[in-house]
Amino acid sequence: MSITRRQLAAVAVGLGLITLSACGSSGSTGGSGGDPKTVTVVSHDAWAASKSVIAAFEKESGYRVRVLPDGDAGQAVNKAILTKDNPQGDVFFGVDNTLLSRALDNGLFQPYTAEGLDRVGAQYQLDKDKHRVTPVDYGDICVNYDKKYFADHKLAPPASFDDLTKPAYRNLLVTENASTSSPGLGFLLGTAARYGDGATSRSGGAAGAGGWQGYWKKLRDNGVKVVDGWQQAYEQEFSGSAAGRKAGGDRPLVVSYASSPPAEVVYAKPRPKTAPTGVATGTCFRQIEFAGLLSNAHNPKGAKAFLDFLISRTFQEDMPFNMYVYPVVQGARVPAEFTEYGPAAEHPATMAPAKIAANRDQWVRSWTSLVLK
Secondary structure, eight states, X not given: OOSOGGGGGGGXXXXXXXXXXXXXXXXXXXXXXXXTTEXXXXXXXXXXXXXXXXXXXXXHHXXXXXXXXXXXXXHXXXXXXXXXXXXXXXXXXXXXXXXXXXXXXXXXXXXXXXXXXXXXXXXXXXXXXXXXXXXXXXXXXXXEEEHHHHHHTTOOOOOBTGGGGSGGGTTOEEEEOTTTOHHHHHHHHHHHHHHOOOOBOTTSSBOSSXXXXXXXXXXXXXXXXXXXXXXXXXXXXXXTSHHHHHHTXXXXXXEEETTHHHHHHHTSSSOOSSXXXXXXXXXXXXXXXXXXXXXXXXXXXXXXXXXXXXXXXXXXHHHHHHHSOEEOXXXXXXXXXXXXXXXXXXXXXXXXXXXXXXXXXXXXXXXXXXXXX
């Protein structure tokens, strides 16, 4: 993922979390650098886990964990593909269902059936025939709204994709660029899942009023604002977030995550009794995140142990407050704040990885031509 909901937890860096590089220098290259007792995990920049949980894995397994952050998800996946013959690490964490096909088609991972996979919900196992990746977490990309704005204006917040095109919500929504941002791409895929793929011209522009292209034309005409990434949208443009209010943000609708409202509660001092933001549950797209054993990993044995660890109940229950995602292991506990302020969507939009693979690049080109030019 690019700049995502995990940056909501940036203030937690001093609260016993491991973010970015963990337990060692990132100066060496070539996986574990020939050290059979080190497992190198390549990830996007937003990796986070509790120090105590990583330390427990290291003590039990005998492996030292080294985390190598490598930019946003798209950048990290592309770099991993380019270096797959001599990978930087042993495990890759952070490829999601919007980019999964790119990784699999390029042979980034070797098969491994992680211990405990039978406890992972079947709906998250998108490579269940070959087990080249292990599901680790999920989250929902959704429009968030500023409760105070809508109360002050005596206006009901939007509840669906359709609502966002209505005159009452003109000039209220900010979203991320689908070509540079993971939530931006997820929101585009959500609209494609909802409205289907209309006719497109050979140049990639919208040729008809149907499908998601017709929807985005309406959204564009209704004053949607597009910015490069989540941080700018949520922390600068959105009036409902603590950072956005401080920055003078004036857009009361933003594409973010269903787990964003809990973060606004957890990190506020003093804590409010209710979340200042809400979620338009009819605008959600389900995002699933995976980890895999890299092809040509220098320490495949250690990598397998780490993949087992990622779907252990210990790690799964450690994730929510660290990375603002939901566990995929059945029975793993979710913090009460998530249940109260940011429950996962009951009926999120989804899309098969094969369909994403067949259309993603063309849809992004069409979206860019339609919305940004």
